[in-house]
Amino acid sequence: MNEEHRDDDAPEAAPETPPAAYEALTAGMLAEKPTTEFEAARAEIEASGGEGNRMVTSLIQLHRALTEVTLPLDLPGADEQRAARQNMVEQLEDYVIPRMMTIDAPLLAVVGGSTGAGKSTLVNSLVGTKVTTPGLLRPTTRSPVLVHHPEDGRWFGQDRLLPELERVNHPTNDPGALQLVASDRLHPGLAILDAPDVDSVEEANRVLAAELLAAADLWIFVTSAARYADQVPWEFLQLAANRSTAVAVVLDRTPTEAVQTVAGHLARMLASRGLKDSPLFIVHEGEVSEQGLLPAEHVAEVRAWLDMLADDATARHQVVTQTLDGAVRALTLEVHPIADTADGQGEAAQRLRTDADMAYDEALRSIMAATADGTLLRGEVLARWQEFVGSGEILKALETKVGMLRDKILGSIKGKPQQAERVTAAVQGGLEMLILEQCEAAAERAEAAWQMSPAGR
Ligand SMILES: Nc1nc2c(ncn2[C@@H]2O[C@H](COP(=O)(O)OP(=O)(O)O)[C@@H](O)[C@H]2O)c(=O)[nH]1
Ligand SMILES: [Mg+2]
Structure with missing residues (x-):
């Protein structure tokens, strides 16, 4: 703690005016985004140097880390850790940081x-x-x-x-x-x-x-x-x-x-x-x-x-230091379970992401396979294709002069004769069905995997 301007034997001088950084800090506490204001205070404190200032800087960093750790997953014990985290944030804002800055x-x-x-x-x-x-x-x-x-x-x-x-x-x-x-x-x-x-x-x-x-x-x-x-x-x-x-x-x-x-x-x-x-x-x-x-x-x-x-400035300072040091020591101990919980949440989130990725990767593989191996061309699509071929539209086109061939085919498709349109619709419908089925299956697999863990649930 910074004691350089103390002289315990001298008659008590009027206490120093609170530093400007403190104004910024406390203004931040009243505002929506304390972290930004803390950062401004921190920059000012760092510029002024000193041991006590290093402590304040660390406490402000701890405050920022704690406000950023939201522990969103409902893993066992998350409620308690969220409450503990909130307590620590309040303890830092209401007492430890302001007290450290206006010792x-x-x-x-x-x-x-x-x-x-x-x-x-x-x-x-x-x-x-x-x-x-x-x-x-x-x-x-x-x-x-x-x-x-x-x-x-x-x-x-x-x-x-x-x-x-x-x-x-x-x-x-x-x-x-x-x-x-x-x-x-x-x-x-x-x-x-x-x-x-x-x-x-x-x-x-x-x-x-x-x-x-x-x-x-x-x-x-x-x-x-x-x-x-x-x-x-x-x-x-x-x-x-x-x-x-x-x-x-x-x-x-x-x-x-x-x-x-x-x-x-x-x-x-x-x-x-x-x-x-x-x-x-x-x-x-x-x-x-x-x-x-x-x-x-x-x-x-x-x-x-x-x-x-x-x-007695010395006695008073001892009391403040005892309580402040005790609070900081308690915070440094309490922060470990929160850090562990945050790590656990990160790992759980990663596992959930992997589960979902695996489920949808499989869907993608199935879709690729079905479109490549002809599975898609069975059933409805095959029936419509045979109708189209059987109607003679293609044969007629092939019999015509080579120069006309492309124009004829294009023309027959542009004109949308019924059979060609039906083939298109059947292919579209089949593909749509395939994608929907695979996505549903993927969603079910992902859900089943997520249901197995409390975080996923
Ligand atoms: N007779 C008597 N009454 C007391 C004494 N101390 C408090 N009281 C009464 O007890 C009641 C509660 O006291 P209060 O100071 O409000 O307690 P608090 O709830 O701890 O703030 C009040 O009616 C006081 O007048 C005491 O030493 N003697
Ligand atoms: Mg009372």
Whole structure:
């Protein structure tokens, strides 16, 4: 990763303006043909050189390769591979490539977790004011809310991360919108996003929650004493562990008497699932104020940790790098089965083509044979020919002077005497029949061959 312009001991300078290549890239994400735009971005990046740039170039090439691999044949397992491919494309577009290109953007902490765990209340309490609507009513389809320091607003504009979500500055129920809130209660360098419930009964909410977590540098995963053993949140945490995404876990809404038992159990669960390095915060169950806030001291520890991250460029950079490297590593592993599937599809397509070629080659051979060996001249054609010969038209022509012979024959054909016309029609009909029969047989052979394989079916 490109660190040459970093100086971790110096006071934080305002983050760099995003490079022009990034503009081109994100503009491409909004447009119909991202690949072309990616290419423009790639050319610019290549021209500027550097190690991190080589990485971005490779990722853009990977993105292009993945968008081009359509896996059209319904071979066993193709559905899963198509879904995996789509996930990878989205992960590259929504997070990995934009993040790699703007490595100095503020750290994005996405608050996720189960229904009613207290996510929105936690976000409000961390910010110290009601920026996002908590609620008992379920399912709620409120837009996700991203809170950032006023100085950091430019990093989260429409053309930045998750470009398909429309930026709005007011609360809304539109699941296609992202509400931006500027608050100087947060330190510059770190933004918090209140995501929908990962286990929402509304599918749109679940999908959005997963998308938002996939775009996070850091998960703040909130669970409660009542919910910490639920399955769905653990599936998410397992995903994070597999990709070494940076995760902090918040055990929320925990009655004081239960803290020890629950926290101990939860810590063991985290350790056994590969998340022993994830910090675990306890937020005690408390009185929620009229504005929907917990007492400041309940969230003080989480808040101090987040402020520390925001203020410490090195620590922040480590978190971003951990998640980004983990995502890239996961992509490099996930790409192999897709490449194998694409090869398999190519081979299957080639076999189908060969089957069809063989079936029609045989038809062609049969037609050639039948027209050469006289088969075509049997039956109807022979009968009409004999009528034609028997009528004496040819004999008459042969008896005439040699000079007249050609004119006579031509004349007799031009004049289309009945018998000659019948011979022509019979030959035409016979040939047509032969071709049709052979083509039908070829189609049947090709179909029979294709029926034998799932791709052909
Ligand atoms: N008494 C009490 N209520 C809480 C606490 N945390 C959240 N709640 C309430 O639980 C409900 C769900 O909380 P919310 O923050 O919307 O959870 P989310 O679904 O995870 O966003 C709301 O009515 C909150 O007021 C807490 O620590 N104590
Ligand atoms: Mg909520």
